[in-house]
Amino acid sequence: MPPVVDLSALNARLTDAAPRDILACAMATWPNCALSFSGAEDVFLLHLASRINPDIKIFTLDTGRLHPQTYQFIEQVRETYDVRIDMLCPDAERLQRLVSDKGLFSFYRDGHEECCGIRKVEPMRRHLAGFDAWITGLRRDQSPSRRELEIFEPDARFAGASGPLIKINPLANVTSRQLWEQIRMLEVPYNPLHDQGFASIGCEPCTRPTGPNQHEREGRWWWEEATLKECGLHKK
Numbered sequence: 001m002p003p004v005v006d007l008s009a010l011n012a013r014l015t016d017a018a019p020r021d022i023l024a025c026a027m028a029t030w031p032n033c034a035l036s037f038s039g040a041e042d043v044f045l046l047h048l049a050s051r052i053n054p055d056i057k058i059f060t061l062d063t064g065r066l067h068p069q070t071y072q073f074i075e076q077v078r079e080t081y082d083v084r085i086d087m088l089c090p091d092a093e094r095l096q097r098l099v100s101d102k103g104l105f106s107f108y109r110d111g112h113e114e115c116c117g118i119r120k121v122e123p124m125r126r127h128l129a130g131f132d133a134w135i136t137g138l139r140r141d142q143s144p145s146r147r148e149l150e151i152f153e154p155d156a157r158f159a160g161a162s163g164p165l166i167k168i169n170p171l172a173n174v175t176s177r178q179l180w181e182q183i184r185m186l187e188v189p190y191n192p193l194h195d196q197g198f199a200s201i202g203c204e205p206c207t208r209p210t211g212p213n214q215h216e217r218e219g220r221w222w223w224e225e226a227t228l229k230e231c232g233l234h235k236k
């Protein structure tokens with residue numbers, strides 16, 4: 001059974017803690033936890049976590065629509081850190097039905113929810129059902145919908161192995177600038193798309209570079225409202 005933990009007390013205790021200390025606490029408190037890696041700057045968490053426990057369970061969503069650079073980067077990370085990365089794939093039958101019925105770019109017409117539901121949400125739901133907690137690279141400065149993010153919070157979207165699932169956001173308080181200072185200082189490998197103006201990286205058809213005065217989420221699902229720019233993995 002997962003431990004019963006007072007999340008409010010934990011949040012209060014670690015509110016100013018460094019990501020490494022939050023990770024260490026999380027991995028000790030919930031040994032059955034998984035680390036989510038998106039192929040973007042959350043590689044910083046993978047860098048830290050693999051040093052605390054080289055056997056940390058790591059997964060990434062292989063939507064089938066990532067940039068070639070992201071696939072190459074995932075492979076580079078696997079080799080650099082000598083870790084196993086579970087690649088979560090969509091259900092073949094549901095995916096085949098979607099693309100046969102609606103084509104390969106239905107999200108430009110219908111919105112991204114249906115495609116993200118099949119390529120991201122459902123594989124994630126299946127995978128997380130085997131864990132008590134999961135670790136994400138979410139930050140408060142990423143989007144309007146993430147401003148209230150807690151470091152430790154109950155996951156309102158997915159269930160875990162024994163029922164409730166805990167979501168841990170060690171970078172909640174970290175700004176994009178601070179994160180990149182750490183990545184450069186520690187010489188952590190990063191996705192080359194970042195050097196081509198991609199502040200946020202997702203699927204190739206739904207991500208584009210942003211300019212210096214644009215918020216990073218403006219490069220995602222740019223044809224939709226800002227408040228709708230979540231892929232369904234982090235809804236409250």
Ligand code: SF4
Nearest residue numbers: 112115116119203206
């Ligand atoms: S980001 Fe775009 S391509 Fe990727 S799963 Fe969502 S809608 Fe589909």
